[in-house]
Amino acid sequence: MIEGIAQRYTAVCQRIEAAAERANRHPDEVTLIAVTKTWPATICQAAYTVGMRHFGENRAEALAEKRQWFETAVAPAGSVTWHAIGTLQSRKTAVAAAYADQFHACDRRKIIEKLSQQVDANGRQLSLFLEVNISGETSKAGFACDRWETDTTQQDGLRIAAEQLLQAPSLTLAGLMTMAPWEADTAVVRHIFRRTRALADWLQNKLALPAPLHLSMGMTDDFELAIEEGATHIRVGRALFGERS
């Protein structure tokens, strides 16, 4: 298993470097989050052994299980960063508040409110990405931003959530996250990523933030495009570990 993973990891790193080079960016600006969902916890050990340091899970319970096992069996707390990448139901926030370092799918203010209280009570810190729905597909989660360039209601919705987050002492605003439409043309996907980046620039400006916001976008099928369009965090599963069963 390790050999296959080592080869796939090397191949993904080379693709990241090539995409960064095309965009005149440094590959170190891109954090590779290895998405281990549906695989047993031991896959984290294999991934760690070949050099991966960021793990992502879409279910908070699975993240908690893998993290607890990993810190007992493989390496102490702090060796890797744990990313919760999937939508949270409001009754499931406690698990993420206790075990995640970064949360990428914050899609409503209620979740910010609950996470703020719970992370605070745990004496922890959590870094959040606000998920934005740029494509307008109804199947997608996220703050409605399909017409953000012209729709002040959409602008206000996102800005108010970001302001709420900035006021929470235990939370930090990492940036924006988006998902490209399934099976769309390259040009369509690129346009979604480009508009997400423009939205992050708009928000940074609006809130007078000192540094650019991070951009969590790009998965196995589109991470190179995402890097060309400014992604700082890519969430990759199948390219590293093979098809999920």
Ligand SMILES: *Cc1c(COP(=O)(O)O)cnc(C)c1O
């Ligand atoms: C599963 C998942 C990924 C990774 O998908 P791959 O196509 O396997 O790279 C990325 N982001 C989220 C939110 C996911 O649920």
